[in-house]
Amino acid sequence: MIIKKVDFIIVGLGLAGLAITRELNKRGKSFVVYEDSSQVSSYVAGGIFNPVILKRFTPAWKAKEQMDIALPFYSELENDLQQKIIYRWDIFRRFHSIEEQNDWFVAADKPLLSPFLDQNLVSNSNSSVKTDYGFGRVMHTGNIDTELMLNAYRQELQKKQQLRAENFDYELLQMNGDILIYKDIQAKQIIFCEGFGLSRNSYFNYIPLHGNKGEYIIVKSPALQLDFAIKASVFIMPLGNDLYKVGATYNNHDKTAEPTSEAREQLEASLKQVINVDFEVVHQVAGIRPTSGDRRPVMGRHPEFKNMYCFNGFGSRGVLIAPYLAPKLADHILKNSLLNAEIDVSRFQKRYWKRT
Ligand SMILES: Cc1cc2nc3c(=O)[nH]c(=O)nc-3n(C[C@H](O)[C@H](O)[C@H](O)COP(=O)(O)OP(=O)(O)OC[C@H]3O[C@@H](n4cnc5c(N)ncnc54)[C@H](O)[C@@H]3O)c2cc1C
16 A cells, blocks of 8 residues: 655665765655665775875866865755764875876876875874885865764654665566556655665666775774874774774675675785884774776666666765766756766666666
């Protein structure tokens, strides 16, 4: 029996689900979210926003546009939730050679990067950190406390009876002309935002979404006394109270969400190359990044079912990408605007028709 009629069903409340529901809410659309806590990528993420790829000193895809939209998005959310979620700090990129320093100077001169890369080299002022070549400073960066944000937002939706904390069972979805029926809900459209959980979704699992497992360790080190983040072979992010988040690993093979001893050992070894003081591992987390075959987001309409959409493929950069793309997806659904071909799910539709 139908007891609730809504405009949208949303499946998944990670960064993608949060961004699209905020956008739909702004546009006066009603929705119900299903969330079963089967994926934790958005919860365990470092939450770092950084427009620069620090391996090669190049701008990330649409970095400037994403920063311009994402930061006001999180400020507004911070205000609505009455919780501090944005932390701003610079990233200090540790150099390994004179060549890297030279590459930095060249990059820092480029128009897209010059607002973010400090032209001056920074010498080391912390004797607990090993560096022969100093640092380059990346500005206007920081992190979002994604766990706190998602928990607080989840509570808001629960209060408004817009959240069902349960698994969405794809087999129970019925399509009746333009109407979708799921259990007691009747909806006009459905958006799947399941991250790597998309692999269980029989409507969209033709998309080549190769999960990439990431792990962080949390270490305690009273002697380290670091008040900035370091990017070396690992990222070291101060959390306060002598705690630091250290990571993350990248693993294309293991698709389980459990923390592993291999990753812990790898991270500990990398950390020892950067600092020369003792630390103790106090916690470890793991999640699967939803990474597409061509490393671009994957969003848009199902090839066959016109009121069915996906919003996925944010890889290792969901914090900046989700708020940037949510308005584009909403325009696509509600105003029929075109999506850029490089992110439109239609680029994979041959795979769907081949399979059916
Ligand atoms: C270790 C690690 C560190 C990272 N660090 C950063 C970082 O510093 N900055 C950054 O920008 N990005 C980072 N990322 C990447 C970022 O976490 C992802 O891009 C982002 O979380 C993807 O969000 P999502 O909403 O698409 O997917 P998810 O976070 O996976 O969310 C999908 C949600 O859908 C739910 N779901 C799935 N299937 C169902 C179903 N059938 N029924 C109900 N619910 C369902 C899941 O429980 C989950 O909550 C990191 C990732 C990892 C693993």
